Amino acid sequence: MSDASMDVNTAGESADTDVDAVVIGAGFSGLYMLHKLRKQGLDVRVYEKGDEVGGTWYWNRYPGARCDSESHIYCYSFDGDLHEEWEWSERYPEQPEILEYLQWVADRLDLRRNIAFEREVTSATYDESSDTWSVEMADGERVSTRYFITAVGCLSKPFRPDFDGRDEFEGDWHHTARWPEDGVDFSDKHVGVIGTGSTGIQFISAVGGRADHLTVFQRTPNYAVPARNRPLEDDRYEEIRANYDDIWERARDSRLGMPFEHEHETAYGLSEDDIREVLEERWQQGGFRFLHTFEPGSILSNAELNETVSEFIREKIREKVDDPETAETLVPTDHPYGAKRPPMDYNDYYGTFNRDDVSLVDVDAAPIERVTAGGIRTTDDHYDLDVLVYATGFDAMTGALLALDVEGPNGRTLEQKWNAGPRTYLGLMTHGFPNLFTITGPQSPSVLTNMPMAIEQHVEWIADCIGYMDDHGYDRIEASEASENQWVQNTNMLAENMLFSEAKSWYRGANVPGKTQVFTPFPGGLDNYREICARVARDDYDGFELGRPSSSAGDAVSEADD
Numbered sequence: 001m002s003d004a005s006m007d008v009n010t011a012g013e014s015a016d017t018d019v020d021a022v023v024i025g026a027g028f029s030g031l032y033m034l035h036k037l038r039k040q041g042l043d044v045r046v047y048e049k050g051d052e053v054g055g056t057w058y059w060n061r062y063p064g065a066r067c068d069s070e071s072h073i074y075c076y077s078f079d080g081d082l083h084e085e086w087e088w089s090e091r092y093p094e095q096p097e098i099l100e101y102l103q104w105v106a107d108r109l110d111l112r113r114n115i116a117f118e119r120e121v122t123s124a125t126y127d128e129s130s131d132t133w134s135v136e137m138a139d140g141e142r143v144s145t146r147y148f149i150t151a152v153g154c155l156s157k158p159f160r161p162d163f164d165g166r167d168e169f170e171g172d173w174h175h176t177a178r179w180p181e182d183g184v185d186f187s188d189k190h191v192g193v194i195g196t197g198s199t200g201i202q203f204i205s206a207v208g209g210r211a212d213h214l215t216v217f218q219r220t221p222n223y224a225v226p227a228r229n230r231p232l233e234d235d236r237y238e239e240i241r242a243n244y245d246d247i248w249e250r251a252r253d254s255r256l257g258m259p260f261e262h263e264h265e266t267a268y269g270l271s272e273d274d275i276r277e278v279l280e281e282r283w284q285q286g287g288f289r290f291l292h293t294f295e296p297g298s299i300l301s302n303a304e305l306n307e308t309v310s311e312f313i314r315e316k317i318r319e320k321v322d323d324p325e326t327a328e329t330l331v332p333t334d335h336p337y338g339a340k341r342p343p344m345d346y347n348d349y350y351g352t353f354n355r356d357d358v359s360l361v362d363v364d365a366a367p368i369e370r371v372t373a374g375g376i377r378t379t380d381d382h383y384d385l386d387v388l389v390y391a392t393g394f395d396a397m398t399g400a401l402l403a404l405d406v407e408g409p410n411g412r413t414l415e416q417k418w419n420a421g422p423r424t425y426l427g428l429m430t431h432g433f434p435n436l437f438t439i440t441g442p443q444s445p446s447v448l449t450n451m452p453m454a455i456e457q458h459v460e461w462i463a464d465c466i467g468y469m470d471d472h473g474y475d476r477i478e479a480s481e482a483s484e485n486q487w488v489q490n491t492n493m494l495a496e497n498m499l500f501s502e503a504k505s506w507y508r509g510a511n512v513p514g515k516t517q518v519f520t521p522f523p524g525g526l527d528n529y530r531e532i533c534a535r536v537a538r539d540d541y542d543g544f545e546l547g548r549p550s551s552s553a554g555d556a557v558s559e560a561d562d
């Protein structure tokens with residue numbers, strides 16, 4: 001192995017280099033992956049498109065951007081010193097604070113010396129003769145690596161609908177996931193925002209009242225549950241610190257990667273009034289605890305219970321919105337609560353529509369016909385706009401991975417392989433692409449959990465796997481086709497038994513026209529998933545094929561032999 005302390009940011013760096021591991025992305029997952037592998041003595045290089053660490057939290061700087069996992073668990077758990085020294089200011093962390101945290105971690109663990117910033121990967125090709133990946137950057141730099149590890153996040157390739165006339169707009173336009181660092185001045189402006197997902201809801205609540213007029217173009221209404229954000233006072237923080245070991249243990253052992261007790265083992269046997277009473281308590285507590293009111297997964301799989309919960313939220317929306325017609329437009333009836341990613345309400349989202357300077361346009365009833373030089377034309381009307389904001393989400397789960405233009409042995413691309421939807425074993429590897437690890441890849445729990453918990457588990461599993469390979473003289477690992485088929489089938493079956501198919505969501509790729517629709521995250525819970533991954537590792541990486549240095553694709557690779 002080469003020198004693990006190499007500084008990649010020194011001037012005059014050579015174009016072609018050879019490292020043990022390349023990690024793409026310097027967000028939560030890339031930073032920890034670098035730290036882990038560097039500690040194991042590997043020469044690791046991280047390539048990051050942005051000019052700073054932060055990943056999601058670098059790019060998503062729009063007004064109101066905040067994480068809906070609670071701050072004390074939306075951080076790394078692997079190093080007790082980190083949470084001894086860091087203190088979150090609010091129950092839910094705002095984007096600038098998360099970015100500051102990740103920058104602080106990068107400095108604290110001295111990670112920057114192995115990160116090359118402003119480098120965009122344009123292709124990654126497997127070279128069978130050397131069993132290495134050749135990774136190429138937009139600036140022509142090429143690096144050769146044994147292990148190619150993607151840490152690109154699940155929601156990082158922005159999606160902007162291709163409306164007719166999209167490029168004719170003469171005002172300012174921005175996608176929320178590419179927000180300008182210097183911000184946008186809304187004063188005296190007519191601002192339009194398309195999208196009422198988690199992002200749109202945060203944006204609308206933050207910008208309502210800051211513009212001359214805000215017009216919200218909503219296609220599908222959503223169920224926003226109050227977050228009940230508040231400052232974390234000193235005594236509350238002391239309590240968290242004193243209990244961190246227990247908090248992490250419970251988070252790891254939970255379905256969502258969040259250490260919440262569920263209020264009732266089951267809703268079975270409770271009257272509708274009793275259920276509503278319990279829901280009201282949870283509504284007051286706020287946040288993801290609401291989704292977790294009853295035993296894990298029950299609201300997402302029991303249609304009758306779900307309808308009671310959905311109706312409970314609908315009534316809350318009607319109570320908050322003064323104009324009954326506007327209220328009905330904001331009430332979701334097309335999908336059950338939770339079948340789409342449930343958003344949080346931080347700042348009286350529904351109340352924002354009671355303002356005179358905020359209006360709601362139902363673009364399901366009267367669709368957007370085109371973007372014009374001066375605004376948006378729907379089938380009903382024209383809306384004059386100075387600023388147009390796309391809160392239209394992402395080509396989620398696979399978009400950023402496929403953008404890497406990955407080509408495996410025999411010239412087969414990842415895009416070809418995933419043409420009918422992603423196929424992985426455990427969301428960690430895909431058959432036919434040796435030594436390519438995907439942190440929080442498709443068919444792992446990822447977006448259905450508190451992300452740092454899922455990320456840490458993947459990073460640790462991958463680092464252990466590489467350590468095992470080093471200890472046993474293996475150079476090549478690949479998911480077997482049979483184990484992959486079984487895993488995909490298993491994930492699909494779990495999803496079919498839940499209510500996810502009843503919504504057109506990005507979980508299923510339904511938000512991007514033409515994308516194959518298949519439910520992508522593993523819905524069986526982080527706790528169960530961790531156990532499966534641990535067993536696979538204990539059983540000498542059961543379901544994976546491990547090879548010695550000279551093995552090539554098609555050769556019989558060795559089963560783990562000791």
Ligand code: NA7
Pocket residue numbers: 155161194195196197198199200217218219220341363368391392393394447506511
């Ligand atoms: P989402 O949840 O995908 O929301 C995108 C929004 O944009 C949603 O309301 C869409 O309506 C709307 N949209 C998308 N395309 C169109 C068109 N063509 N016309 C009108 N409206 C459109 O993305 P977010 O950024 O809010 O959240 C993504 C995740 O990031 C979030 O769940 C958290 O996990 C963090 P639709 O519902 O498709 O009718």
